[in-house]
Amino acid sequence: MATTRRIHVRAPSEPALEPGIEAIKRELELPLAFPPDVEAAAAAAAAHPRLPAEDRSDLAFVTIDPPGAMDLDQALHVARKGDGYVVHYAIADVAAFVRPGDPVDLEANRRGATLYGADAKIPLHPKVLSEGAASLLPGQLRPALLWTIELDRSGEGITVDVHRALVRSRERFDYDGVQRRIDAGDADPMWAVLREIGELRKQREQRRGGVSLPLPEQEIRVEGDCWQLEFRARHPVEDWNEQISLLTGMAAAHLMMEHRVGLLRTLPEPDPRALGRLRRTAKALGIAWPERMGYPDFIRSLDPADPRHVAMMVSCTSVLRGAGYAAFVGEMPTQPLHSALASTYAHVTAPLRRLVDRYTGETCVALCAGQPVPDWVLQALPGLPATMADADRRAGRFERAVIDLAESLVLATRVGESFTGTIVEVERRDRDEGVVMLHALAIEAHVVAEGTLPLGETVTVRLVAADPAARRVRFELAA
Template sequence: MSTTRRIHIRPAGDPVLVQGMRAIHEDLKLPAAFPPEVEAAAAKAAVNPRWPELDRSDIALVTIDPLGSMDLDQALHVERTAGGYRVHYAIADVAAFVSAGDPVDLEANRRGETLYGADAKIPLHPTVLSEGAVSLLPGQVRPALLWTIELDRSGESVAVDVRRAKVSSRARLDYAGVQQRIDAGAAEPMWSILREVGELRRQREFARGGVSLPLPEQEISVVDGRWQLAFRARLPIEDWNEQISLLIGMAAAQLMVQAKVGLLRTLPPPDPRALGRLRVTARVLGIGWPPGLDYPGFIRSLDPSNDAHVAMLTACTTVLRGAGYAAFDGTLPAQPMHSALAAQYTHATAPLRRLVDRYTGEVCLALCAKQPVPAWALAALPGLPATMQASGHRAGQYESAVLNLAEAAALAPRLGEVFDGAIVEVAHDDPARGTVIVRDPAVEAGVSGSTPLPLGADVRVSLVEADPLRRTTRFELAQ
């Protein structure tokens, strides 16, 4: 589903990073520390949550996130049943601590979402909440929105429920650690069940015509004071867990669509003209695209370890643009679908990191309880699309700036060196300019030549610019 690169950065106190990050904050006018009144309100809220009556701390929930994460939005448990599977998915209950119009709420509405980059992040909520009292940390009883979804043997949802409950996570796990245990045959039985459910859900996604672009993920680390970059393969456990999150988002959307009130995450269908251009690109790259094979099927045929296929995947991002949010009350949006999922979908699983999820959770709680949607949530719906669009734009700028800083810092000592790479994009207005992927170190940057660039071809490129202060990296085709 994602159409952007993901960035995985390990903390570092390198002076270049510190100076560069300071410049990014200034250039993008990013939020600084929380105002004292917000921190004070958060500290007070942390010790005064609104506890639900229902106690489901008996469920053996666990969290699984990137290593070192403390803002834990979700905890899950999956089990087999006589008819298929049962998914328990607990989501941190921000509204048990934050009230509409209080200082924490107003500041969260200004920020929109957590920004991640380098050795720091700019959180949506003060950390006394997001990494403390609200976070689903292990061994702690927490208020949560507990989703329970019954699936049949094919992975199709047959019953959905969400209600407030006390929960307690048993463990804080990370993707790499769990994957290692799975590969070694030493993982707990639940992970085998999660694999079954994840693969069934992925099959259903394929059948619907959903599409995901498996672009390379960049990971940045600092070893002995020197920046290092690499492309990281996505772990199977990440895909299975993502399918559970998507399951919740689609269940939430279904509840809201049936009641004709709520907010959807939407993506328009690909423009047929854009698909036509992609077929031309496939021919240029020498990649077969049979006439009877649809766009999702073609994407699934591509191999992200093949440079020509990476060039094709990069070109495919152009047809998955225009994502947004649509609020509604009484009349459904004219275009309610998320075309990459081939389903109706909403953001509901990350309220510690994304503002909109708190509101969609409240709508779904009310609908499941057959109660009116709270007035504070209903009143906020019309303004949320613009708030989230602005914060998403800012997050994209921030991610790109951090990546550009890291790439320039890693390559600054290597000006003039020649690298192996592959041309993954050629500019429409100037075929002698484009984008090259260098795999060692893992860099994606601008490249130019004296003649049209050979899209998808392996090339040798010379590093002619790497300026961390300007966050620019540039190559030229080697002579």
Template sequence: MPLQKVRFADDVPEVFRASLQDIRRELDVPAEFPPEVVAAALKAGTAPRLPTLDRTELEFVTIDPPDSMDLDQALHIERAGDGYVVHYAIADVAAFVQYGDPIDTETRHRGVTLYAPDKRTPLHPPELSEGAASLLPDQVRPALLWTVPLDARGESTGVTCERALVKSRAKLNYAGVQQDLDAGTASESLQLLREVGKLREQLELERGGVNLPIPDQEVVTSDGAWSLEFRAPLPVEGWNAQISLLTGMAAAQLMMKGKIGILRTLPEARDDLRKKLGHTAKALGIDWPQETTYAEFIHGLDPQVPAHAAMLAACTVLFRGAGYVTFAGSVPEHPQHAAMKAEYAHVTAPLRRLIDRWAGEICLALSAGTEVPAWVRDSMDDLPKIMEEAARRENAYERAIVGMVEAGLLKDQVGSEFDGVITDIDDREPNRGIVVLSEHAVEGRVTAKAELPLGKAVRVKLVEADIAKRSVTFELIP
């Protein structure tokens, strides 16, 4: 499920630091890496298993947030007749980490990289994830090189995945790339990223797929007052995401054809989610006609509009229930990711997500027509449970941080009244539910003396905003 990240415009205020530490203790967020894992990472970084294929002539670049050093992906796009060829280099973690070694054992405990406003809790030791294995500029690195030819409409016409040496030419950030594209000074490869990204977005819309441009929440202080603002993703972030999605779909097709793999799946959204999200849209003053589908509605939202940004954050509920399915010998009965309206696999973030290492090895073997490594076959059925636990912790971490920030935003307004809409009611206790405030786009628990009026505009009073408990609670004003 896509996650909403909280950022602070300045340094994290002291009032939140103790709460962030409490959250990490409660959720058993890993601390520093054990000495033996750091030692193994240092050793592995000096002697990776290097491929013989050299593709360092391709002028790859990475595009990430400015402070990112764990660079999984490097991109190069070129024209081919009336179509395109996408070259996508993915960090080759298996060149440094072997199944059963101390690094592998530790990463299977962590599952994913976790993000908080004050620190990053990495999946791999920084000696690898931000050093020897990262696709840093001007460094020759082992990578899984995906080559995906596209036709004039942006449809994939084939795929290969092979180990290769690559060399990134520059570490770029989204704002800088967007500025260069808007000014007409971007490289041909980046101009093609925009071209291909738009084509892929159109294909996504045509098949009814949804890719949420989740806005970040940013806490801003001015003259001692707090405000919570949404930072809309730039268009280039969406185009870059389309290349990752393209690669994940190509990987899934390899797996389906080879009848072995690990797919990311999601069942169709329940009807009650449409009703709940409809109430949220009403609370935010957004029209959602009954005949408009999820995909049409979401594609029509502008993340630069604050109410639309809040709506996109609420729509992450559509991705609940996503999981992984492993298979060997026959394809799964329900292989599709419902939000994407396609089969899909996670293969593009191995420095930050455990399962991508296994999925990458499967695709390498299938592309070459060789046997999938025994260690992959023998251990891949353990991964869905590992990733489910990692996702539970990741989602709880994100929810706790958002709750902490919302409580901080409102902590000085206990007793104040607000306008909102009841978006959900407890099935067992209909006098309890969820209210979304119209002004702040804050979601909180609400109680009443009688049954709550689902979907109706209401007036509520704030009765609790506790940073330590990450709790915001209201009561209905009759």
């Protein structure tokens, strides 16, 4: 389930953005180059992986990722089986290369996750693994954790298994390309099966009161001296593909809950104040949200082809605050649910980019084999929630700083102009300060006023500062 904003630069090269991102990395003291011993250990591991005996390269796996992606965690194959379906989901087997306590493992535990900012990336593992030997690149025989999940005709899971196997992806797709082929009617029949499964899973999600947030990418478009910040609406195939990942995460959570050992991704119920802020944002964007309509139904009413609705989806990430991890061995978590999904859920599908997935994957492999969970996993479980919380904080700071940089660059030539917006948040200090949602730009920005900021009302604000060097934008309430 996407919970963060991704910014992509639609320009051959943008000299104003690159140094700004490098400055952010230094300012936040983010990890950059891997130490030489980590690179050496990764290269040695890439040359000598521990390969499983079973070969399932007969399955016609494919990958589907953003254009240019090389760290391919998942490969997919779906088919009909009787009046139901079978999902084969291959997940990169990082443990085939990384041993507990080796230099790559220790560095990954320090980093926690891959960090993304515009087209910059700070990887969790050295590229010789994450974009090479461990990545499920097309045409390459790779070790994987092979999930096999059978579904009935309604899309409900009825059996689950995960074990190690060799797999080979046949082709790498990107979302734009495969959606064009689906729309043109010349895509492989497997995509029609994926559509059926995806729609059935979305219906089940709706019935249990859950909601997936179809978060779009944000694009910076640079044409000469003109900067524009836009949202790219998601394609339907992205939602269907995401449902397979969610299905696998829920199956993993069920396995771990059943055996009383593992680590869950959790999310408390939304704060009513956050929901109130969202209603003001919807008003700012001119989107109807009837008083009796709940949050999940409102999300489902949004149109990913409408830029205003896409901006609303981005704002909806505010209700996901408080997400965390709950580790357990024997004693069950007091709050095991992921409230947005209305289900228990675990991260297991992105081990190249997220540390925790290696541990949860190993746990599920052991449980399905009827074997004890490895000691190195059990020893690490209690500390993983704190490790991942630190990684989430770094990712959030990096993401926010890059977005601030992008927004200040977009607005740098427009100081002095007036804009229409709605006050969505007020924070009273020595004078009123708050947040305004700009209607035309779908940007949330800092605003100050000598008097009172009218919460929830449409106002005119004037841009008084846009400083890319400081990544700061400031508006004042117009008289």
